[in-house]
Amino acid sequence: MYHAANPISPPVILGGRRLPLVGRARMYVCGITPYDTTHLGHASTFVWADVAARVLRHAGVTVEVCRNVTDVDDVLTSAARRAGSPYDSFAAVQQFYFDHDMAALGVQRVDHEPRAHNHIDEVIALTQALLDADRAYEHDGAVYFDGERIPAQAGLAPDAARALLAEYGDDPDDPAKRTPWDVVLWSPSNAGEPAWPSPWSSGRPGWHVECAAMAMTTFGPSLDLHTGGADLRFPHHAYESAMAEAVTGVRPFARTWLHIGIVRVNGTKMSKSTGNLVFTADLLRDHPAAALRLLLIGRPWSQDWDYSPTDLDAAATRLDRLHTATGRPSSSPSAETAATRALLDDLDVVTALDIAEQEGGRTARTILAILGLT
Template identity: 70%
Template sequence: MLTIGRRPLPVVGRARMYVCGITPYDTTHLGHARTFVWADVAVRVLRHAGVPVEVCRNVTDVDDVLTSAARRAGSPYDSFAAVQQFYFDRDMAALRVHPVTYEPRAHTYVPQVVALARALLELGHAYERDGAVYFRGSGVRERAGIGAEEAARLMAEFGDHQDDLRKDDPADVAVWRPSAKGEPGWPSEWGEGRPGWHAECAAMAMTTYGPALDLHAGGADLRFPHHAYEAAMAEAVTGVRPFARAWLHVGVVRVDGAKMAKSAGNLVFTTDLLRHHPVGAVRLLLLGHPWAADWDYRPDGLEEAAARLERLHRAAYRTAAYRTGADRPAASAGERAAVRALLDDLDVATALAIAEEEGGQAARTVIAVLALG
């Protein structure tokens, strides 16, 4: 049985996994790649354990940051997003990230966001003002364990300004926002507008899976406000708690102590690394620290990852060549220990150490499950 965050995640039937995808306005950098590679490892570990997994990874193609980037490029927002999505899909394939089962795009789920806003209004969890629909967010911060000052800073960083005078409470967030001329907009009973970011993910996840998920993955920097409000909206409208049984909040990638971000000007692009290094080495670099930990990127880390990848491959062939089907020997104690480590909170470090020490089938299994071959 897989544990995530030290909590068991038993599955009966299929596992339903939702991965917070990209806002397609720029090329994939290591911060993106780390989240999606770790999510891919969770899927691979579950499938190796015999659990069928369905993966929904959304595309946030209705977003003010995307609209601004498209405007600077002189392109319609939807065309611009489609081009960036192509590059992202190419990067994911190059990184050996499994294709997902569902890939909803926000612009095709606007009716579902309207339905979500309508339901929240009818249940008293939202209110309409000047063409906007606001979700009542009292208690969301406390439930997420975030202090008031930190919550205000994070909400402002992600565009949920607490000084919006139309709000009843600074903690409230927009489910639906009016659109000005030149902004993407769709008709609704509250006027021409567009979805709020948190509402987009709530609507896409619930439309795909119903009222609850088994595992929700995304960057740790999205824990609040995005994931906290996404879950709160879903739980308010369905009455089902928890929205997600487990969360895979992958730590951020930093450069010289600063979070890797376009605004910081410190991006390291996946395509650049893959031009000069084996895919397995790049994946191993991204998996080289526990999934929940923040991590500082160093260029020489790739050389270390490549050297370790070479050691793993040498270890894998210390015994007879790999066999399949009826000819394959029973799992060794080392292989079983490595798989147990992977099931124990995705403990890749321990699994790799066992693989190097034991070699043979243990190493081959770890290489296969982590897609390092």
């Protein structure tokens, strides 16, 4: 078993890569856009990020976690307008509900929680740096990032990249763009929209540059671990990384990634647009929080999966078995070592839990404590 006092970090594999860590691990988690309460897709991402941090800390690694809040976003502004509320007040209320859900699920408090509206100056500085590097251009008060090479770097065919850009609001048919693959760094604001002064217009930042600015402000030019939902891989993470790398010259922006598998309902991705959201708070009214946490992490982290109420009942039943196992006589030290090593091998929670349930005793107690399932 590895203890936090151990000065030598054991081998760690994350995101399919061996990740030597010296000093501290800088972990950036793509946070919420606070326009709705927490659904299972959100919860899965943030619980897995919490598990990664817990496992690294148990291994003796000093972990700093930054989880941003995207509180400047056109989707949020539209939701606030429908609710008849100022966007910032609306975001604060939704953030309160989110924090309550995270606490209930045992997600530990993060070290840094930057909010986009507090980092407008950094967004402007990054945008200007991209202009100076000839990786961006201005058009009628808007500034666009030159993204022509990004789809190919992400391994996407043009049609697939175009569809994803359109899906996430980066209109590839915007006539102001030089190429369909360019994305907004700064947009002029209309009346009633959030706006800040800039060298180009009174406006607001784009989504991707917000994350790049917040991550760089917190951790500098690179990260050890970047986590987020698999649906953020493109365009968000691809462009965020490209913007940071274009300015700093440091590559890769993130040494490794955890793109958490998508949660579906009846085969369809859980999302507000499809109307199939399952909210965390609703489930917590009738089920133990630890059972829901176990449901979320009881599979490989990158695996897409379908939510079913019967699976939550099964998770509650297994949680009871695991807790019962902790009361059995202590198992062999080798079993405990095997279980903790499974967690260090790309967060193999499935194997670690199987060993814990079979061996019981101290092994079960250790693994449940690491995973936040006590």
